[in-house]
Amino acid sequence: MKMEGMTTGKMLKLKRPSLKSPITKTLRDRFSPTLFSAKRLSEKEIKSIFEASRWAPSGYNHQPWFFYWAHKGTASYKKIVTCLSERNQWAETAPLLVVACRIPRCEHCPNGENKFAAHDLGLAVMAAIVEAQSLGIYSRQMGMFDRDGIVKLLKIPAENVPTVVIAMGRLGDYAKVSDAMLEKEMKGRVRKSVITKKI
Numbered sequence: 001m002k003m004e005g006m007t008t009g010k011m012l013k014l015k016r017p018s019l020k021s022p023i024t025k026t027l028r029d030r031f032s033p034t035l036f037s038a039k040r041l042s043e044k045e046i047k048s049i050f051e052a053s054r055w056a057p058s059g060y061n062h063q064p065w066f067f068y069w070a071h072k073g074t075a076s077y078k079k080i081v082t083c084l085s086e087r088n089q090w091a092e093t094a095p096l097l098v099v100a101c102r103i104p105r106c107e108h109c110p111n112g113e114n115k116f117a118a119h120d121l122g123l124a125v126m127a128a129i130v131e132a133q134s135l136g137i138y139s140r141q142m143g144m145f146d147r148d149g150i151v152k153l154l155k156i157p158a159e160n161v162p163t164v165v166i167a168m169g170r171l172g173d174y175a176k177v178s179d180a181m182l183e184k185e186m187k188g189r190v191r192k193s194v195i196t197k198k199i
Helices: 008-015 025-029 043-054 075-082 086-093 117-134 147-154 179-185
Strands: 065-071 096-102 138-142 161-169
Touching: 025 117, 043 065, 043 117, 065 075, 065 117, 075 086, 075 096, 075 147, 086 138, 086 161, 096 117, 117 138, 117 161, 147 161
Parallel strands: none
Antiparallel strands: 065 096, 096 161, 138 161
16 A cells, blocks of 8 residues: 655655664665666766775685676667566666676686685675765666576676676655555565674
C-alpha cells in the first residue's frame, strides 16, 4: 500500500540506519535505491568516482579491475540494459550504468591466476561507491545479468571478466513513484547483529 505524502526526504529518513556505533556520514547515509533522477552525472563527477577506484588497495598493487561506463540514451547503455535480468529492469531509471570487470589473469602470479582479483575488484567498487555517495550520487549493484551477452555486445576482451553492473545517479522523486516500486523501496535496512568475535 502506498504511503500517503511520501517524499524523497521522508524516504531518506526511513532509510537512516540504527547504528550500534557511530560511523562516517557518507557510509551511514548510503543505501541502494531502485529509483534514480534523470539528471546526468558530470564528467568531473565521473572522473572523481573512478579516481577513487584507482587508489583502492590491491594485492601486490596489481589493480586487477577495469570499468566500462555509459550515459543513459547511448547505444552502449541500451546494450547493457538488454543484458540485465527482468527483475533489474528498474536500472533504466539510472543516468549512468557501469560494468565492473575483474582481471584474473596475472603473469606475475602462481599458475598465471590472480586468486584475489574478485576481492580487489570489490574494494575498487566500494571506493567508487563511497566517492559517489560523498558527491550525493547513489549506487546499486547487480549480479544478475547475461555475462556472455554483455561481453559480445560491448566487445569486452577476454582478459576482462564482467562481474557486476552498477547503476549510479541521484535519488529520484519518491512522490511520483509507482506503488509497486515504493513498496520495494520501503523495506527496512537490516544487518546481522554479530559480525565479530574478540579472540
